Amino acid sequence: MDTQHTRHAEDTARNPERSDVMRPVLEAQDIARVLTRIAHEIVERAKGADDVVLLGIPTRGVYLARRLAAKLEEITGAKIPVGSLDITMYRDDLRMKPARAIGRTEIPGDDIDGRLVVLVDDVLFSGRTIRAALDALGDIGRPRAVQLAVLVDRGHRELPIRADYVGKNLPTSLRENVQVQLQEEDGRDAVLLGQRTDRAAGQ
Numbered sequence: 086m087d088t089q090h091t092r093h094a095e096d097t098a099r100n101p102e103r104s105d106v107m108r109p110v111l112e113a114q115d116i117a118r119v120l121t122r123i124a125h126e127i128v129e130r131a132k133g134a135d136d137v138v139l140l141g142i143p144t145r146g147v148y149l150a151r152r153l154a155a156k157l158e159e160i161t162g163a164k165i166p167v168g169s170l171d172i173t174m175y176r177d178d179l180r181m182k183p184a185r186a187i188g189r190t191e192i193p194g195d196d197i198d199g200r201l202v203v204l205v206d207d208v209l210f211s212g213r214t215i216r217a218a219l220d221a222l223g224d225i226g227r228p229r230a231v232q233l234a235v236l237v238d239r240g241h242r243e244l245p246i247r248a249d250y251v252g253k254n255l256p257t258s259l260r261e262n263v264q265v266q267l268q269e270e271d272g273r274d275a276v277l278l279g280q281r282t283d284r285a286a287g288q
Contacts, residue, residue: 107279119252124156150205166193175217207265212246
């Protein structure tokens, strides 16, 4: 058993009710299917993918961006630039929460000027994460346009931000928590819905 699965088993043993309250709303095959759909929608809307750059928001947004890039390459036959955009220092809750580890920003190619940048994240919630991403992006360059692709939109927006590409619209209450698990980070692909915990944070 690998370390991730060991941690999961130990966590479940300490909190036996957790496995009961977290129910899957997307399984691995569902995630693969919606990413394929989003890739086709990007190609259709952009009339190809010649100037598309994918930037994932760490952590799971980066893995999703890489998967989307692979699917776009399958569709178009062209290699799609993919990178990551760390937003840690642009968050508006830095003073209210403990210090966060700074992630990596990797801009593929020369720059993003004049390109169509598609930001990729796992869950869209309050919109504050995306606002921070737009601020971070503005310090890097001047894209032709910026679009947003998310695996899950759970509603409850606090800012006027809307995703251009959505894997699944998932109506939730504020008492619920949406947890995205990806093979690269968690050892499995799933989207889980359950009761909100103190560790749940807005996106």
